[in-house]
Amino acid sequence: MREWSSFDTISKGKGIWLIDAKGNKIIDAVGSMWCNVWGHSNPQLIKAITKQSKQIQHSSLFNLTNEPVERLAKNLIKISPGMNKVFYSDNGSSAMEIAIKMALQYWKNIGDTKKTQIATIENGYHGDTFGAMSVGYVPEFFGKFKKQLFSTIQFPVPNEYRLPKGFSLSDYQNHCLEKIEKRFSKNNDIAAFIMESGAQMAGGVIIYPKGFQKKISELCKKYNILFVLDEIATGFGRLGSMVQYQDQKSIPDIVAYGKMLTGGYLTMAATLANKKIYDSFSGDFNDWKHLFHGHTYTGNPIAAAVANENLQMYEKHNLIKKVQKTSKIFENYSQEILGIDIVGDVRHKGMLMGIELVSNKKNKTPIRTKKSINKVFFEEGKKQGIYLRTLGNIVMLVPPLSIQENELELLIKKTIKTIQVAKSKTF
Ligand SMILES: Cc1ncc(COP(=O)(O)O)c(C=O)c1O
Numbered sequence: 001m002r003e004w005s006s007f008d009t010i011s012k013g014k015g016i017w018l019i020d021a022k023g024n025k026i027i028d029a030v031g032s033m034w035c036n037v038w039g040h041s042n043p044q045l046i047k048a049i050t051k052q053s054k055q056i057q058h059s060s061l062f063n064l065t066n067e068p069v070e071r072l073a074k075n076l077i078k079i080s081p082g083m084n085k086v087f088y089s090d091n092g093s094s095a096m097e098i099a100i101k102m103a104l105q106y107w108k109n110i111g112d113t114k115k116t117q118i119a120t121i122e123n124g125y126h127g128d129t130f131g132a133m134s135v136g137y138v139p140e141f142f143g144k145f146k147k148q149l150f151s152t153i154q155f156p157v158p159n160e161y162r163l164p165k166g167f168s169l170s171d172y173q174n175h176c177l178e179k180i181e182k183r184f185s186k187n188n189d190i191a192a193f194i195m196e197s198g199a200q201m202a203g204g205v206i207i208y209p210k211g212f213q214k215k216i217s218e219l220c221k222k223y224n225i226l227f228v229l230d231e232i233a234t235g236f237g238r239l240g241s242m243v244q245y246q247d248q249k250s251i252p253d254i255v256a257y258g259k260m261l262t263g264g265y266l267t268m269a270a271t272l273a274n275k276k277i278y279d280s281f282s283g284d285f286n287d288w289k290h291l292f293h294g295h296t297y298t299g300n301p302i303a304a305a306v307a308n309e310n311l312q313m314y315e316k317h318n319l320i321k322k323v324q325k326t327s328k329i330f331e332n333y334s335q336e337i338l339g340i341d342i343v344g345d346v347r348h349k350g351m352l353m354g355i356e357l358v359s360n361k362k363n364k365t366p367i368r369t370k371k372s373i374n375k376v377f378f379e380e381g382k383k384q385g386i387y388l389r390t391l392g393n394i395v396m397l398v399p400p401l402s403i404q405e406n407e408l409e410l411l412i413k414k415t416i417k418t419i420q421v422a423k424s425k426t427f
Pocket residue numbers: 091092093094096125126127128196201202230231232233234258259
């Protein structure tokens with residue numbers, strides 16, 4: 001994209017601040033793509049990395065194991081009700097590829113050859129690899145590859161701000177769920193239902209109405225369909241709970257974690273499965289039931305060591321309670337933000353806020369700018385001292401989870417100013 005011909009060089013970070021090579025400071029409002037927990041340059045996390053790198057920097061998980069990954073698996077199982085085993089990878093897209101492969105192969109392993117379809121909800125996002133693009137099909141992102149993607153069965157998602165005419169939220173939620181049940185009951189061909197847990201992030205901060213996810217999990221049980229959750233962006237406190245599926249009362253068969261797993265310090269993801277799934281993969285060698293999947297850096301001990309330290313710090317600092325308290329600040333500013341004439345809707349949950357920009361509040365027409373909206377808000381945000389990234393017409397605030405109340409207030413005030421200034425660049 002020509003408008004991004006040069007980039008600022010970030011050379012340091014401290015807490016919520018990113019510092020560029022010229023010494024300018026900006027607040028990291030996207031938490032380094034939604035993965036930062038403790039801010040930048042946290043001494044404890046750095047110590048965990050340094051300590052482990054002096055022991056063993058990397059050792060393969062092919063035929064071997066290492067102490068930090070074993071410990072991390074135990075820690076992850078402890079916080080994940082219903083889960084039994086952990087499969088490591090090094091990014092969220094891969095964790096979702098693994099989840100898809102596990103779900104499809106499960107049925108083959110138990111001798112059911114009919115269940116080959118994957119069901120999802122529209123507008124979901126699960127990563128940029130081909131399987132992840134297929135199940136998280138966002139037309140604007142992936143339209144160019146449509147022919148190469150495998151088809152999925154997609155169902156609508158209730159978005160309170162953009163309900164079809166004549167529907168209340170609860171009517172539309174029921175309508176969506178009825179559609180799901182109708183299709184589930186028609187053919188016995190669906191292997192798994194895959195969705196983001198709690199909210200759609202890249203799809204525009206669509207926070208599910210109460211009971212939506214729970215009901216889908218119940219329908220999956222009723223119709224013998226695997227329930228697969230993506231908690232890569234929404235787990236680990238982002239929505240105000242350690243494990244979002246617990247909050248949603250919807251225990252999955254398979255769940256994927258990533259992003260905040262290492263506090264945002266190293267690249268690691270994990271796909272967890274329940275005992276039923278795991279057992280289907282264990283047979284004699286010649287049964288060929290095992291999962292053919294592995295990456296060079298799967299189970300990297302340094303990443304696992306920092307993830308263990310990160311998890312310990314969640315407990316030590318009671319982080320989830322703190323997020324719940326700090327995030328109340330978002331509520332205090334909701335009305336003020338909504339009062340800006342190009343803001344159509346404000347949605348927030350936990351340490352996440354989405355501000356939907358429109359050119360016409362009544363018609364809810366998404367705003368347009370001469371340059372990309374992302375570029376306009378990035379530039380204006382930088383002038384105000386924040387690193388902002390929009391997704392479509394949504395300004396997203398996804399700061400480090402441990403952000404202090406006064407810091408969050410500062411970030412919101414700077415965001416308000418940015419939107420007001422950027423207004424003149426819209427048409
Ligand atoms: C819900 C969700 N799933 C999967 C991914 C992919 O993760 P990664 O970027 O680590 O491949 C993302 C990334 O934003 C995400 O938001």
